[in-house]
Amino acid sequence: ERDPDKDPNLVETKGDNQILVSKANLECLKRETNQRITEIRSNADAEENKRRIMEEKMRETRSHKIDAEVYENYQKNLATNMQWDKLQTMENCEELAQAIEEQHLACNDIINSKNKLISELQLELKSKDDDYVKAMKRMGDDIDKLIERMRSQFSDLRNLYQKELASIEEQFIEERTEILDKNNQEISDLYKKHAHMEEEFLQRRIKKEEDFENELDESRKTDANNYAKLKRQLETELQTLEKYLEDMKAVYQLNEEKLDFN
Numbered sequence: 001e002r003d004p005d006k007d008p009n010l011v012e013t014k015g016d017n018q019i020l021v022s023k024a025n026l027e028c029l030k031r032e033t034n035q036r037i038t039e040i041r042s043n044a045d046a047e048e049n050k051r052r053i054m055e056e057k058m059r060e061t062r063s064h065k066i067d068a069e070v071y072e073n074y075q076k077n078l079a080t081n082m083q084w085d086k087l088q089t090m091e092n093c094e095e096l097a098q099a100i101e102e103q104h105l106a107c108n109d110i111i112n113s114k115n116k117l118i119s120e121l122q123l124e125l126k127s128k129d130d131d132y133v134k135a136m137k138r139m140g141d142d143i144d145k146l147i148e149r150m151r152s153q154f155s156d157l158r159n160l161y162q163k164e165l166a167s168i169e170e171q172f173i174e175e176r177t178e179i180l181d182k183n184n185q186e187i188s189d190l191y192k193k194h195a196h197m198e199e200e201f202l203q204r205r206i207k208k209e210e211d212f213e214n215e216l217d218e219s220r221k222t223d224a225n226n227y228a229k230l231k232r233q234l235e236t237e238l239q240t241l242e243k244y245l246e247d248m249k250a251v252y253q254l255n256e257e258k259l260d261f262n
Contacts, residue, residue, distance in 0.1 A: 015172035022164035029160055033153035037146060044142045051135065062124065069117050076110050 080103060 014175045015168060018164075018168045018171040022168055025164060026157070026160060029156060030153075033149065033156065037149050037153070040142055040146050040149065044139070047135075047138065051131070058124065062121070065117065065120070069113060073110055073113060076106065076113075080106050080110070
């Protein structure tokens, strides 16, 4: 390709250059907006991953509590059942009443332990419900934020497209103006060059005509001189011939007279 700096007649392609710049600006804006959208998705995925990890930990803790409760109550139930067998063999009313009271306390302890586990599970269930509501709200907020970012991206891209199109059109108009100016200047220079060449041709023609006229005058003068010389020469020769003719006539007449005399 020719270099505009080296070739003065070549106009810099400002329109094409502006197209490249506009494409770069649009790609930059797309990357920025996509990065913001990806950031929202990444944060949401990170929160979901964090929630799942906490859920797994809570599930393991809950399973351990249930297993421990089952094992502990199993031991207590065995002890309670064995105590019931002992109660059947007791005959002392006071001892029996005290044993029954202890058995009642042991049963209440088992029931309270189970109720405590149930309460903890219910609290955890309520906490999970609250977490679910929070998660849904957070998801809704993320979706709203994502929609807002997408709308903002669309608006920014539309505005940037309009701006870049205007810049491209402006550069093409400026480039067209420069091309027209250069073409007009080139045509003007050609006209001037043509006029100068016509002037030089006219001057050379006038000079040639003058030279031809001078040569013609010189030729006329030379011919006139030659004609005058030739005329004088011919007149001289004519006079000589006339004289010779007169002399011959005289000789002839003399001879004729001599013949007549004889």
